Amino acid sequence: MRLADLTTLRVGGDADVVVEPATEAELVEATRDAWDSGDEWLILGGGSNVVVGDEGFEGTVIHVVTRGIERVPAGEASLRPSAYLGERGVRLRVQAGEPWDDVVAHAVANGWAGIEALSGIPGSAGAAPIQNIGAYGQEVGSSLVAIEFLDYLSGEVERIPAPALGLGYRSSVLKQGRQGLVVAIELALSDDAAGRRALSHPIAYAQLAAAMGVRLGARVPVDELRQTVLELRASKGMIWDQSDPDSVSAGSFFTNPIVGENFARTLPREAPRWPTAPDEPDIAVPLGLPAAEPAVRSDYRVKLSAAWLIEHAGIGRGFALPGSRAAISSKHTLAIVNRGGATAEEVAELARYVQTRVFSEYGVRLQPEPVLVGVTL
Ligand SMILES: Cc1cc2nc3c(=O)[nH]c(=O)nc-3n(C[C@H](O)[C@H](O)[C@H](O)COP(=O)(O)OP(=O)(O)OC[C@H]3O[C@@H](n4cnc5c(N)ncnc54)[C@H](O)[C@@H]3O)c2cc1C
Known part of the structure; x- marks a missing residue:
């Protein structure tokens, strides 16, 4: 089977074997069988965050x-995610x-809040924790309670x-190398509507607030x-x-770089930059000592805009290398799109060119943000 047919970027050669287990029990069994066989294995959900090479997958x-999707008992309060609001909540498996x-559609239809800004992100629920999907000021991690995980090392769920x-x-540790299969995820959402129209969690993204005509x-x-999120995303x-050529992509191709503060100061004044969220810098405080402000300000990390860097390195929307069927989206410089019949190598060539220019x-x-399978940049 051609993996191009299972990925949103529509690139990738044949796989030796593709299995599609119908139930959770069969999924776990098929995954264990693949591991026991000693052959290479790959877990694929919606194929929206992978670039598979032209050689396919052996x-x-x-x-x-x-x-x-099922409602489960609320469980221990200590496992409530950080963004949980109010006293009433629902737990979903x-x-x-x-x-x-x-x-997301199910949650919104039921008036449950916590993941509404993550509307329209392609892919599967099981992959959501892998890179802690995020958009418009929300991340799945704020609503995620736990995952059920078939661990490669132990073979147990x-x-x-x-x-x-x-x-x-x-x-997440899953993107950084902990191997296994996410069988299910558990989410905790707010359920504070009490007969009134359900309200979102506070809007944390300026562009979304502006589009809704409200304050952050x-x-x-x-x-x-x-x-509104669906309209902005479209x-x-x-x-x-598939009818929108600018969406035949793996989403954003590059992550926003996170650099030291001193380095960030060397960039042009107009380059957008944001101090990273408080939990992102690695500042170790020995146990028993009070947390102190770091003495050296350059310990702070600063997030840059990959889209700004690409555009200002001279690569505009719609850019393509001569003769290539891979291009920068005509709507947004962070996405590399397949304009029809592109190979994985054409995508990789363009990605390397962007990296070199920046x-x-x-x-x-x-x-790169997507997971590369048989592709090197
Ligand atoms: C048009 C477009 C817009 C996008 N917008 C966003 C966005 O706004 N924010 C964002 O964060 N992402 C975005 N993405 C990226 C993508 O949608 C997410 O990363 C999504 O979570 C990937 O899900 P998937 O099921 O398609 O994963 P896949 O592409 O199938 O897999 C991605 C990785 O996860 C692993 N994996 C998948 N399922 C499992 C599982 N059950 N257990 C263990 N490992 C697994 C795979 O092995 C692979 O390493 C976008 C993508 C596209 C195409």
């Missing part, structure tokens, strides 16, 4: 399609193959609480927020839709 691809946006997942900006921090009806080609202009090496 081994077994486990395509996760198990679906189901979602099977890994459930399309993520169907989870264990429940891992969200705080043990090392969730950060587009990152405002709470608005969840269904209106979802609608205007940037960030909702996967590096020679600003000294920043952009890192």
Whole structure:
């Protein structure tokens, strides 16, 4: 089977074997079988965050399609995620193959808040914790309680609480190398509507607040927020839709670089930059000592805009290398799109070109956001 057909970027050669187990029990069994066989294996959800090489995949691809959303008992309060608001909440267990946006739509339809700004992100629920999906000021980590995980090392299914997942900006221990299969995720959402129209969590993204005509921090009806996010995303080609050539991508191709404060000062004044969230800098405080302000300010990390760096390195929307069928999206410079029939190598060539231009202009090496399978940059 051609993996191009299972990925949103529509590149990738054949896989030796693709299995699509129908139930959770079969999914776990098929994954253990693939591990026991000693062959190469790859877990694939919606294929929206991978770039698979033209040579395909020599081994077994486990395509996760198990679906189901169920309400489960609320459990211990200590496992409530940080963004949980108010006293009333719901706990959901979602099977890994459930399309993520169907989870958001289900929550919004029921008046449950916490993931509404993550509307329209392609892919599966099981992949959501892998890179701690985020958009418009929300991240799944704020609503994630735990995952059920088939661990490659032990071969057993264990429940891992969200705080043990090392969730950060587009990152987790699962993206950094802990191997296994996410079988299901558990979410805690707010349920404070009490008969009134459900309100979102406070808006934490200026562009979204502006689009809704409210101030940052405002709470608005969840269904209106979802609608606005879907419209904003569609205007940037960030909702996967085969009829929109700007969306035939793996989403943002590069993460926003995080650099030291001193380095950030060397960039042009107009380059956008944000101090990273308080939990992102690694500042170790020995046990028993009070947390002190770091003496050296350069310990702070600063997040830059990859889109700004790309544009100002001279690569505009719609850019393509001569003769290539891969291009920068005409709606947004962070996405590399397949304009029809592109190979993985054409995508990689363009990505390398972007990296080289940005590096020679600003000294920043952009890192790819998607997982590369048989592709090197
Ligand atoms: C148009 C577009 C817009 C996007 N916008 C955003 C955005 O706003 N924010 C954002 O964060 N991302 C965005 N993405 C990226 C992508 O949608 C997310 O990363 C999504 O979570 C990937 O899900 P998936 O099921 O497609 O994962 P896949 O692409 O199938 O897999 C990605 C990685 O996760 C692993 N994996 C998948 N499922 C499992 C599982 N059950 N257990 C263990 N490992 C697994 C795979 O092995 C692979 O390493 C966008 C992508 C596209 C195409």
